Amino acid sequence: MDASVLTMVPCFRQLGHGQLQAVLERSTMRREGDGSVIFHEGDDAERFYLLLDGAIRVLRIMPDGEQAVTLHILPGELFGIASAIGRKTYPATAAAVGDCVYLSWPMPLWAEFAETCPGFAVETFHEVGNRLVELNTTLTQFATKLVEQRVACALLRLVEKFGSKTHNATAISIPVTRKDIAEMSGSTLHTVSRLLSGWEKDGIVSSRRKHVEIIDVPRLSALAKSG
DNA sequence: TCATTAAGTATGC
DNA sequence: GCATACTTAATGA
Structure with missing residues (x-):
């Protein structure tokens, strides 16, 4: 696996090749098939994730077993970023849609990346902000349509x-x-x-x-x- | 206007 | 050949 796969990822865009290599070396790569759950709502947030290929469905499971899909994650986007919003557990469940390839890091590295990787914090703020806008739009549709x-x-x-x-x-x-x-x-x-x-x-x-x-x-x- | 129930057909491992 | 995906109609909140 070559560090160049990370050059297209917004939150690592400002890193040089050496830094990307270091980031990659500390990650774990995994592959999952359609429907596999990567983490469950309420699990201890031990790692954060970056989707490289495929798609991730983020969903919440209601007490009666009903599911609600809240958003989808695209390649190049982070997910399971509980640390970014100050949580110790995942607020939702993440499941693979089709075949997926993703990286993950232990959650303590989040703070380290935020401090040492130029652009990481700003880009992840953007990403979280965009998701907020998306959820807001969806919520409005639910309420009015x-x-x-x-x-x-x-x-x-x-x-x-x-x-x-x-x-x-x-x-x-x-x-x-x-x-x-x-x-x-x-x-x-x-x-x-x-x-x-x-x-x-x-x-x-x-x-x-x-x-x-x-x-x-x-x-x-x-x-x-x-x- | 829409969910629920129920009873069916189609599709793919 | 069985589980899963999908269709359709009827009923009633």
Whole structure:
């Protein structure tokens, strides 16, 4: 594994090759398959993580066993950064979406990186800030929109993060089930299934098992708007 | 307007 | 061939 994989990572962007090498040498690399849980909500926050490849779903599990997906992590982003917000335990569960490759470090190194790595603190503040904005947007959607609009919003959020243009559509590049979309939109898999079937008839989306692509993004955006 | 129940079909390891 | 993903309709809050 070469230190150059870290040059694209925002929080290490200002480090020279030697420093990157040192950071890398102190990390542990792991690989996980779809659905594997990396840490659970409430676990002691012993390590922090950097996603190199794949995607991570951050979710909370309700007392009745229901799950709510709060956000997704992209390659190059940190996760499990309890230290950054002054916590001793993880506030949410992190699970792999598809195959993932990630690095991790013992949590005590967080303070050391923040002190010794130029740009690390500033970049992680940015990242945390961006997530706050994202969560705020999602929260507003939950509070103000009807289910159909929320489901449309959830799909658009997936497109924003994982959309890849194909010949005549925008495919979501990670596996997503109806249940996943329901957990992102505060709905049920049945309602999501019904909505997707309807939109498929209207030529707005096209879906197979665990795979969704959007044929007509503007019309989906229109559905996502209230009114 | 939407969740729940229930009963089915399709798909993939 | 079995578990998982998905569809559809009916019911009722």
